Amino acid sequence: MSSIHLSLFCLFVVIYPVHLLDPSCKGNYNTNPIIRDEPTFVSSVPNGKRFVVGTDYTKINIVHVYGGTPYDMGYALGSLMSKELNILIPEYFAYLDKTIEDELKKLPPFVAKWIAELGIPGALDLNYDITRIYTPPWFDEEIRGIAAGSGVSYQNIRRLNLIPELIKAACTVLGAWGESTLTSALLHVRSLDWDDQAPLANYAIVTIYHPNASYEGYTDHFHEFYKQENYKSHVFANIGYLGMIGSIGGYSEASIGLGEKVWITKEQDITTRFGNPWTYVLRDVLQFSHSIDSALTMFTNAHRTCSIHLGLGSYERNVSAMNDENIGFRGIEYSANELNVYNWEDMFDT
Incomplete structure (x- = not known):
């Protein structure tokens, strides 16, 4: 559990000082x-196995699932x-129905049109139809397992998992090291800045996946989606909300940390909706990459869709702020047509 404690520590520790250092920030401390x-x-x-830490609003479920197959892991999580x-699924979709009118103006016009014409379930089903041929089959298998178990x-369950693809997510990513931290090592934060009034906010979960590396779905299809013959599968922690199996933030036993925030762009310029949903790409990178370079290779080869910012970190490399070779943190602009990678020297003007 030590690596999981580390990821939880990194998730929470730097949020408070960030607010103090910038008094112009809006919102509550x-x-x-x-x-x-x-x-x-x-x-x-x-x-x-299921564990819990915290109470009430700070309660976090910690669930370990073991392969088998993705279906087996999903069935265990659902059970x-x-x-x-x-409780969550009907509450959350009812909440979306009540609040969607205020959100439509914030969405890309074509997404707002989908929702206006088809409703939220119909728009999410359409998003599934146009992405499924680009999506590795292990995600659908796990979703079917969750449904059967729960x-x-x-x-x-499938619709819930495509909400981030439909609307993206407005959150915060931070990498701090060197003089910015007590030990000079990297602290990687991904703050979950979603609507704290939404029912989803009451169901924080860390799911620790222990995949079966020899599962035939990986061996048969990994090259198809990431253009690589060889892969390594790792235990990883998915940090997010109940029912969402894609990654908005996470940490692996290979010391790869990953988090996302929104990138506001003109959708028609650099994005597409025909590809592998970004949360699924992020999760695969957590599971299958073993270094910054292998993670970037997977991002390069993926069928990317939405425009998002990413923080990509590697904990064990971060021993000095003086040598970029030892600072395993990259800021990334990710979209269908652009993949821009920045280190600490050149990310300030982005």
Whole structure:
């Protein structure tokens, strides 16, 4: 659990000082203490174990799932979190129905048109139809497992997972090292700045995946989606919200950390909706990359879609702020037609 404690520490520790250093920032200070408690065991099923830390709004579920197959891991997750999923899914979609009119003006015009004409479920189904041929099959297998384990419909779990692809996500990424940290090592933060009034905000979860590296779906299809013959599969922590199996932030046993924030662009210039949803690409990078270079190769070869900013870090490399070779943090502008990578010397003007 040590690597998971590290990722949770990095997730929370730098948020408070950031607000203090910039008094012009809007919003409330994050005064939540760093969670240092040992996880408490809750329950287990074949292929899965559930723990919890924190209470009330700061409660975080920690779920370990073990392959088998992606379906097996999904079934374990769905079984362990069945009660919560059956509460969350209808509550969240009802909340979206009530609040969507205010959000339409913030979305790309064609996405707003989809929602206006088809409704939220129809727009998400359309997004699935145009992305599924670009999406590795292990994601659909896991979603089917979650549905079977929880009793929530496959369609609604699938729709939930495409919400970030439809609307992107307005969050915060930070990499700090050298004189900016007490030990000079890298602290990598991905702040989950989503609507704190949404039901989803009450269901924070860290899912630790222990995949079966020899699963035939990986061996048969990895090259098809990332143009590489060889891959390494790693245990990784997916940090986000219940039911969403793609990554908005995470950390792997290979010391790869990854987080996303929105990149406001003109959609027609550099993006497409015909590709592998960005949350799925990020999760595959967490699972299959073993270095900054291998992660960047996967990003280069992926069928990219939306425009987003990424923070990509490698913890074990960060021992000095004086030599960029030892600073494993990159800022990335990611979209269908552009992939711009910045180090600490050239990212300031972006």
